Amino acid sequence: MSEVTEINIGQILKTTRENKNFDIEDVSAATSIRKLYLVAIEENNFSAIPGEVFTKGIIRTYGNFLGVDGQALVEQYKASTNGYNAALANTIKIREAKKVNLAPTFFSQDNSIFSDKKRIVFIGISITILVCLAFIFFKTKA
Helix, strand or coil, X not given: CCCCCCCCHHHHHHHHHHXXXXXXXXXXXXXXXXXXXXXXXXXXXXXHCCCHHHHHHXXXXXXXXXXCCHHHHHHHHHHHHCCCXXXXXXXXCCCCCCCCCCCCCCCCCCCCHHHCHHHHHHHHHHHHHHHHHHHHHHHHHC
16 A cells, blocks of 8 residues: 655755745745745745735745646645645645636637528528618709
């Protein structure tokens, strides 16, 4: 039986930073994130950061700056805070929503106006009526 170890977000970020020879001050200056929050993230002390959204933003920005997939780190953070094992977070699949077009379209799906005979007949009748009305209007003016 293999044992799955939980991924430590702070350790990933700290190790990557050290491997790239960045000081915490360098990261703070480049990302405009306070040193206090960067140290808290590296120590996995997420309660030191005010607010869940702010925490996610710091993790994403810090990860992206270091060349790590910041969004993947945020997903691991969300999984670990929701009681999931962060190492297994990527195995959870969420049904994707289908794209729905709410605006009416003039053309059919294949973008061909000639694919719908009813539309052609309607347009033809409409043009004929408009021409007749224009003819009657201008004939009565003359």
